[in-house]
Amino acid sequence: MKLIFFLVNLIIINTTCIVKPKQCLHYLNKKNDVYFSLDLLHNRRCKLHFLLKKNIKNNIYRYKHKNKSRINNINKKNNDNGDDVFSVSEPRLRFAPSPTGYIHVGGCRTFLYNYILSKQMNGKLIFRLEDTDTKRNTEGSLHEMIKDLKWLNLDWDEGIDIGGEYGPYKQSEKIEVYKKIAHDLVDQKRAYLCFCTQDELKEKKERAKLMKKKYIYDRMCRYLNEEIVTTYLIQNKSYTIRFKSPENRKIVLKDILKKEIKEVVNEDFIILRSNNAPTYNFSAAVDDHLMKITHVIRGSEHISNTFKQILILESLNANIPMYAHVPVITDIEKKKLAKGIMNI
Ligand SMILES: *[C@@H]1O[C@H](CO)[C@@H](O)[C@H](O)[C@H]1NC(C)=O
């Protein structure tokens, strides 16, 4: 589906100081859906207010970059506040779409959050492409995406088109990196080779379905002894690599926008497929680590992914970035906008 091109109208209306402790990035969707306002709380006292104005007639968003230095000045003025959650010595934010279509307003908004905050924090914005899920990729959409963002006069500091210190920024170009890290995790006994075949897994899934249970991999290969593993390897049996999830451990997500969310990851999920391609949750976490990302701002549909990603980051002894999950934009009928077009 070819989607709408957007111009986003970002108007800096005012800069108000309000007391609203802990909440740092606020999203407001007015009832009539004409305005989306973005409130970015710079620190505990000062809030920046932006408004996305929708031109209903053309279904177009206009973007106007008013004055960058104004944002920076506000930043400096309030820098004495020590407990600003955004204060990190080198803030690095990322925009990490999959190339599955044209950029839509949800993706654009995610970009804007990252863009504004990276400017406000004097940080860097990284544009990387999560394209290892080769089935879903559509040719040319990366080019379109960049064109659309450039058309909106938006830019970034490192990324696929301009390079940078932490490249490549296209995940499909560093398959070997993920492969090595996955095998390192096997050596460290944080992951294991799984020789279960597609058919075997299918059967297990069907059995779970019959018993009306949620399918979860039974960890059979987690307990294979070394000799059997060696034998299978000599026989050239194909394998995937699964992560050893800790049993019944609650993983805590401290989202900037929400209360703490706790969840147990009971699944030994696949991190490397039998064709050596990394799975999404693995490559996303590995890249957040390798690219030294400090803040992950993305749509709330990603919350459930975060727990697996935190596990991966922990196993890599990486710093866990700060997370902010912003609500999904809905249209007037409250349907998720342009579902599946772009998974930001
Ligand atoms: C931006 O704002 C600052 C401070 O408010 C001002 O000094 C500067 O001239 C403005 N720049 C432009 C291009 O308007």
Ligand SMILES: *[C@@H]1O[C@H](CO)[C@@H](O)[C@H](O)[C@H]1NC(C)=O
């Ligand atoms: C496994 O693969 C290697 C290299 O592709 C080959 O030399 C070897 O003969 C294979 N072994 C078996 C048991 O098929």
Ligand SMILES: *[C@@H]1O[C@H](CO)[C@@H](O)[C@H](O)[C@H]1NC(C)=O
């Ligand atoms: C990532 O992990 C989440 C949470 O378990 C899962 O729902 C999702 O399908 C995974 N994503 C991919 C692309 O495998």
